[in-house]
Amino acid sequence: MRIEPLLGTRLPIIQAPMAGVQNSALALAVCRAGGLGSLPCAMLSAEALVQELELLSAEAAGPWNLNFFAHSNPxxxxxxxxxxxxxxxxxxxxxxxxxxxxxxxAGRRPFDAATLELIAPFRPPVVSFHFGLPEAAMVERIKGWGGKVLSTATTLAEGRWLQTHGADAVIAQGLEAGGHRGHFLSTDLSLQMGTFALLPQLVAALDIPVIAAGGIADADGVAAAMALGAAGVQLGTSYLLCPEATTSQLHRAALQxxxxxxxxxxxxxxxxxxxxxxxxxxxxxxxxxxxxxxxxxxxxxxxxxxxxxxxxxxxxxxxxxxxxxxxxxxxxxxxxxxxxxxxxxxx
Structure with a gap:
């Protein structure tokens, strides 16, 4: 099972959404190469999100992904x-x-009805979530315009939950991954596994595609994940030095x-x-x-x-x-x- 038929991409590569170090320029570049470019949206104002949506709609070569947080503010x-x-x-x-x-x-807005109404006219081909999924009616609305829904699982239990609640594919995020954990059923970090431990378990348990994420940095890692049953691979860290990323000079220096x-x-x-x-x-x-x-x-x-x-x-x-x-x-x-x-x- 490969992710390309589901997403409409030419390649099984998803660029991870990375708030603070990218805008639509990185996503568009990945789309042009045949992968799925992603835009992190949780820290964007409504005005900024509309501007990015207009760029993606006008310039993307192939499908693109909007990423939101499905958390609840405490x-x-x-x-x-x-x-x-x-x-x-x-x-x-x-x-x-x-x-x-x-x-x-809070600085990070959870996905809500107002955001759904804002993005609906643009009919984003893929909408992905961190921290579970929004309520069922919102998921169905996205699917109603033909959008595919992805979300992150850090445990086998989370993967099963996502499949039950309507995800079209699950992103298996290993403990090695950069940025925020996508956990939502528990914040107990001892429950998390490495990517190559979590991935085959999710592949065996689920009937929907599983995308590997975390600790994969190059073509050999991508091939290894696919050999373990991944339908595709999501990578973020490897893109941080690309000229299309907005990674700061201090961050770039640290990475090198x-x-x-x-x-x-x-x-x-x-x-x-x-x-x-x-x-x-x-x-x-x-x-x-x-x-x-x-x-x-x-x-x-x-x-x-x-x-x-x-x-x-x-x-x-x-x-x-x-x-x-x-x-x-x-x-x-x-x-x-x-x-x-x-x-x-x-x-």
Missing amino acids: PAEAAREQQWRAALTPYYAELGLDIEAISAG SEAAQHTALTNLFSGGAARGIVNRVMRELGPLSETPPPFPLAGGAITPLRSAAEQRGSSDFSPLWSGQNNSGCKAITAAELTLELAAKVGA
Whole structure:
């Protein structure tokens, strides 16, 4: 079973949606090469999303994917927020910032009815989700215009849940993957497996295509995943050095340094577990901490530190998202990289 007939692509390659390091330019480049280009939408305003949709609709060669978060924002807890600010106060003082000036806000919007109405006129060919799926009526609306629905599973139980609730394909996200975990039935990280442990179990248990993601960086890795039954492969980290990505110079430098060899899961940047290159704040506060408020509420307090440090040429407080295997990062065009990644899987 291959993913191309379902998605309408020429290649079994999906570019992972990566908020903060890309816009539609990267997605369009991957589409032109025959893969599925993806646009991360959870951090876009309605106006920005419409602008990107207009570009994708007008310029995409082949199908494209919009990615949203299906989470629910937790209630704010004043005590937890104060605890988090107290932990960050020394850094605010160091950078000469006023911690009382922090603006509240989650920074990541869950998929909702208003967003569905906004995207519906554009009839996106593929809509993917992180953290489960939205309510059934929304899934059916997407399918009603012919859209395919994908979502991420980090465990066998999540894969089965997604199949039962209408996903057309499941993305098997291994523990090695960069960025946020797509878990939604449990946040217990001990339940997560590596990609090549999770993938064959999902393939055996599900009747829908399974897409491998996490720790796959090159054509050999893609071929290995396909040999284990993957219908396609989703890759993100390998695209971070492409000129079409908006990856910052600090992030690009980190990916090409010895520091890139050490990644860890951390909840310091958003409150949710996500994998990135270890930096100062992760070392000093511990990558996984009980202090930050839950996803996505932690971001409000740490973002000013990130901005101030980056203006000084430092990535001490920046989320340097990366998978464990960043050996495939290349400063070549996204189209060239997409073709390279698919070179060993055949037609």
